[in-house]
Amino acid sequence: MNEVFTYPQTQPTLWLxxxxxxxxxxxxxxxxxxxxxxxxxxxxxxxxxxxxxxKTILIIGATTLAFGFPMMYNTKFYAEHAHEGDxxxxxxxxxxxxxxxxxxxxxxYSDIQRIYxxxxxxxxxxxxxxxxxxxxxxxxxxxxKENLPNFERFLQQLSEKTNRKIERSI
Numbered sequence: 001m002n003e004v005f006t007y008p009q010t011q012p013t014l015w016l017x018x019x020x021x022x023x024x025x026x027x028x029x030x031x032x033x034x035x036x037x038x039x040x041x042x043x044x045x046x047x048x049x050x051x052x053x054x055k056t057i058l059i060i061g062a063t064t065l066a067f068g069f070p071m072m073y074n075t076k077f078y079a080e081h082a083h084e085g086d087x088x089x090x091x092x093x094x095x096x097x098x099x100x101x102x103x104x105x106x107x108x109y110s111d112i113q114r115i116y117x118x119x120x121x122x123x124x125x126x127x128x129x130x131x132x133x134x135x136x137x138x139x140x141x142x143x144x145k146e147n148l149p150n151f152e153r154f155l156q157q158l159s160e161k162t163n164r165k166i167e168r169s170i
Contacts, residue, residue: 002091006149007147034058084100090158090161112130116129116168117169130144
């Protein structure tokens, strides 16, 4: 009997698919506005005056924000919302991870070598990794976040079917 666990989808699909591009475009627009202010009100003389310092701070600050803000936002957004709409299916002989786009990744229970929680979490919620052998040379993994509904029941059933203990870090 198949047991299906699904991440709820709280964000629109358009935003989930394109958030990195949209935030990058907005940051480049912000940088373009800073450069427009720089060229509009810039007084291009070769001398040291307070205006030069202000313009330099404007450009350095705008560039730092334009590159830093999307990276910060995208990292946090990915940690919190990247799995939305994805499904994890426990079948009779394998665990299947299916993304909202239809991509599938399957690991047979007999091939699963380790189930563990990441030792250090920089972006909550915490992840658990299911490591399995594809063949003697290749390893594959499935990452499961703690915000999966019925997460503890999922871990218990997976542990029973694989006969592997869940390794939880301190």
